[in-house]
Amino acid sequence: xxxxxxxxxxxxxxxxxxxxxxxxxxxxxxxxxxxxxxxxxxxxxxxxxxxxxxxxxxxxxxxxxxxxxxxxxxxxxxxxxxxxxxxxxxxxxxxxxx
Amino acid sequence: xxxxxxxxxxxxxxxxxxxxxxxxxxxxxxxxxxxxxxxxxxxxxxxxxxxxxxxxxxxxxxxxxxxxxxxxxxxxxxxxxxxxxxxxxxxxxxxxxxxxxxxxxxxxxxxxxxxxxxxxxxxxxxxxxxxxxxxxxxxxxxxxxxxxxxxxxxxxxxxxxxxxxxxxxxxxxxxxxxxxxxxxxxxxxxxxxxxxxxxxxxxxxxxxxxxxxxxxxxxxxxxxxxxxxxxxxxxxxxxxxxxxxxxxxxxxxxxxxxxxxxxxxxxxxxxxxxxxxxxxxxxxxxxxxxxxxxxxxxxxxxxxxxxxxxxxxxxxxxxxxxxxxxxxxxxxxxxxxxxxxxxxxxxxxxxxxxxxxxxxxxxxxxxxxxxxxxxxxxxxxxxxxx
Numbered sequence: 001x002x003x004x005x006x007x008x009x010x011x012x013x014x015x016x017x018x019x020x021x022x023x024x025x026x027x028x029x030x031x032x033x034x035x036x037x038x039x040x041x042x043x044x045x046x047x048x049x050x051x052x053x054x055x056x057x058x059x060x061x062x063x064x065x066x067x068x069x070x071x072x073x074x075x076x077x078x079x080x081x082x083x084x085x086x087x088x089x090x091x092x093x094x095x096x097x098x
Numbered sequence: 099x100x101x102x103x104x105x106x107x108x109x110x111x112x113x114x115x116x117x118x119x120x121x122x123x124x125x126x127x128x129x130x131x132x133x134x135x136x137x138x139x140x141x142x143x144x145x146x147x148x149x150x151x152x153x154x155x156x157x158x159x160x161x162x163x164x165x166x167x168x169x170x171x172x173x174x175x176x177x178x179x180x181x182x183x184x185x186x187x188x189x190x191x192x193x194x195x196x197x198x199x200x201x202x203x204x205x206x207x208x209x210x211x212x213x214x215x216x217x218x219x220x221x222x223x224x225x226x227x228x229x230x231x232x233x234x235x236x237x238x239x240x241x242x243x244x245x246x247x248x249x250x251x252x253x254x255x256x257x258x259x260x261x262x263x264x265x266x267x268x269x270x271x272x273x274x275x276x277x278x279x280x281x282x283x284x285x286x287x288x289x290x291x292x293x294x295x296x297x298x299x300x301x302x303x304x305x306x307x308x309x310x311x312x313x314x315x316x317x318x319x320x321x322x323x324x325x326x327x328x329x330x331x332x333x334x335x336x337x338x339x340x341x342x343x344x345x346x347x348x349x350x351x352x353x354x355x356x357x358x359x360x361x362x363x364x365x366x367x368x369x370x371x372x373x374x375x376x377x378x379x380x381x382x383x384x385x386x387x388x389x390x391x392x393x394x395x396x397x398x399x400x401x402x403x404x405x406x407x408x409x410x411x412x413x414x415x416x417x418x419x420x421x422x423x424x425x426x427x428x429x430x431x432x433x434x435x436x437x438x439x440x441x442x443x444x445x446x447x448x449x450x451x452x453x454x455x456x457x458x459x460x461x462x463x464x465x466x467x468x469x470x471x472x473x474x475x476x477x478x479x480x481x482x483x484x
Contacts, residue, residue, distance in 0.1 A: 007157075008133075009133060009134065009155065009157070009158055010158060013158075013161065013174075042176070043161070043174045043192070045190075045192060045193070046159050046160065046192045046193060047158040047159050047161070047192070048158075051192075051193045051195060052195055057157070057158070057159060059156060059157040060157065060158075093157045093158070094157070
């Protein structure tokens with residue numbers, strides 16, 4: 001299971017507290033995590049990536065193991081520590097705006 | 099005794115204000131959807147406890163919320179975690195995708211720019227079916243749901259009405275006003291900044307500009323331009339759907355032929371710039387506006403917050419000041435932030451960018467603030483409940 005940390009507003013929207021866990025097939029990629037997340041919490045569709053293009057929304061960032069993966073291709077494999085569940089995959093609302 | 103429910107959308111959440119028919123004591127519920135911009139909430143005329151809300155964020159995009167208990171609880175119509183029994187894809191209630199080729203509109207530099215969905219500005223529930231709602235969106239288009247908000251489809255005929263000539267104003271390019279004709283379910287009016295008024299007579303399949311008589315000399319050199327006018331708001335009395343009132347970027351206008359032509363009725367207003375306009379519930383010739391000093395300043399003239407009322411359908415206006423701040427007031431009142439109730443005497447309500455919601459229980463003669471310190475108010479709607 002892969003641990004995912006969502007920003008406050010998306011936790012509220014998905015009605016979850018703290019981290020969520022999703023099952024992702026091998027090899028585990030960023031796209032696989034987001035697909036699994038949206039399947040389990042359909043209300044999140046469109047809030048992290050565009051409904052149609054599936055491109056990351058401008059003010060959303062992805063981090064794992066202290067690395068910014070936001071601009072990596074969706075098929076990028078997740079770090080081993082994230083796959084094993086020792087580190088979470090972070091979806092972050094970028095610090096922008098007011 | 100009747101009950102009043104005021105639905106307030108703000109930059110940081112929604113608030114619901116309730117009172118009995120006396121409209122003196124108010125209860126405040128909220129914030130709902132705290133921290134999100136709530137552009138608009140509106141209840142179904144046929145099922146008043148069914149309320150739709152547009153929840154939006156620069157970070158997380160567009161969410162549609164629905165309540166079936168008058169705003170006590172909310173849910174995303176197609177977004178539940180449980181599997182859909184009818185196989186409908188979940189999460190579709192937030193999905194607004196333009197039909198067919200996306201197309202392009204006029205950009206600030208004169209080039210053509212592709213349509214990009216940003217948010218829902220206005221939700222207009224059907225007058226007869228609680229599951230049918232029209233949504234006015236930015237970039238300007240109209241969408242429709244017939245399943246209570248689970249899925250939305252564009253009515254693309256609107257953008258075929260010279261959409262390539264529409265241009266964003268400073269606040270964007272949005273369908274911000276949707277007016278349904280209560281006597282002809284096939285007729286709908288919309289207003290777009292900065293494109294103008296458009297009318298359909300076939301339920302939204304085809305649309306045509308309805309801007310004859312509008313003058314925008316600083317923006318449009320062609321005095322007969324069919325589109326490109328910055329219409330801020332239009333309003334109609336339900337008994338007389340052929341008569342429309344308009345607050346334009348400059349000028350207050352009136353049409354007596356369902357938008358075929360317009361004539362100016364600004365009369366003695368201290369400024370004919372402003373955003374909202376509304377009509378008294380019982381008196382079709384009584385109209386309300388809030389003059390704003392100019393498009394450069396966006397606050398009331400002389401620091402005095404004054405609603406102006408015309409009992410003659412325009413041209414002759416009187417200031418309404420009792421209970422409103424008459425010095426050092428520099429708030430704005432946005433286009434969707436005024437509404438009327440159905441009681442006798444008629445109640446008038448408006449919200450400000452300073453977070454006040456003012457109410458008058460005597461058709462505007464006197465005013466009280468229901469609340470003083472909400473986030474900046476984006477929209478105000480009123481429900482009169484039995």
